[in-house]
Amino acid sequence: GAVVSQHPSWVICKSGTSVKIECRSLDFQATTMFWYRQFPKQSLMLMATSNEGSKATYEQGVEKDKFLINHASLTLSTLTVTSAHPEDSSFYICSASPLLAGDYYEQYFGPGTRLTVT
Amino acid sequence: GQNIDQPTEMTATEGAIVQINCTYQTSGFNGLFWYQQHAGEAPTFLSYNVLDGLEEKGRFSSFLSRSKGYSYLLLKELQMKDSASYLCAVIDSNYQLIWGAGTKLIIKP
Numbered sequence: 001g002a003v004v005s006q007h008p009s010w011v012i013c014k015s016g017t018s019v020k021i022e023c024r025s026l027d028f029q030a031t032t033m034f035w036y037r038q039f040p041k042q043s044l045m046l047m048a049t050s051n052e053g054s055k056a057t058y059e060q061g062v063e064k065d066k067f068l069i070n071h072a073s074l075t076l077s078t079l080t081v082t083s084a085h086p087e088d089s090s091f092y093i094c095s096a097s098p099l100l101a102g103d104y105y106e107q108y109f110g111p112g113t114r115l116t117v118t
Numbered sequence: 119g120q121n122i123d124q125p126t127e128m129t130a131t132e133g134a135i136v137q138i139n140c141t142y143q144t145s146g147f148n149g150l151f152w153y154q155q156h157a158g159e160a161p162t163f164l165s166y167n168v169l170d171g172l173e174e175k176g177r178f179s180s181f182l183s184r185s186k187g188y189s190y191l192l193l194k195e196l197q198m199k200d201s202a203s204y205l206c207a208v209i210d211s212n213y214q215l216i217w218g219a220g221t222k223l224i225i226k227p
Contacts, residue, residue: 034215042219043217043218043220044161044205044217045217046215046217091158093160093161106163106166107163107215108163109160109162110160111159111160112158112159112160
């Protein structure tokens, strides 16, 4: 149980275009979803936290107008990188926490999406 | 400020035992996680400690001392597939997850 999927697994796009990444919890309801970015040989960096039906909470330094997050249902969150630039090339990982009380702390990670902006 | 310290890299031999340490200074404490992350992949959950003591799960064990702000992950009977980064993460009083930079573990035959 507790499977999280991401789509696409990898994407190459041209500078200036927008890219949407989907994150789905397949066998549980996720009240909270997290979006991370990871550059090579570095640890995870939390970008934002989203609760279903609410606006996402962005970490300091993350541009909310550039990284649009939508958490429309208990099983789906999307991250849209708008007007992508080469410096946005990174490994984007989502995670989800189950709805059940007491399980908030454990996050189940998606497989990640590797974005390359040319 | 909040800080989590882990060694950057460790090397061990196949079949041996290795201990990866993690020390933390956070505003409050609501639990500590260990995750394994292979290169190019997302992290996978290994353990969760919220009370002092040792939690054993197969070849992996995790220890916590809240008074010392210290945890370790113990890996026994090392296998080549254990080569990965091991991430320590702490939940603070605001229920924020604070991540360490990770320890890259290299297993040699």
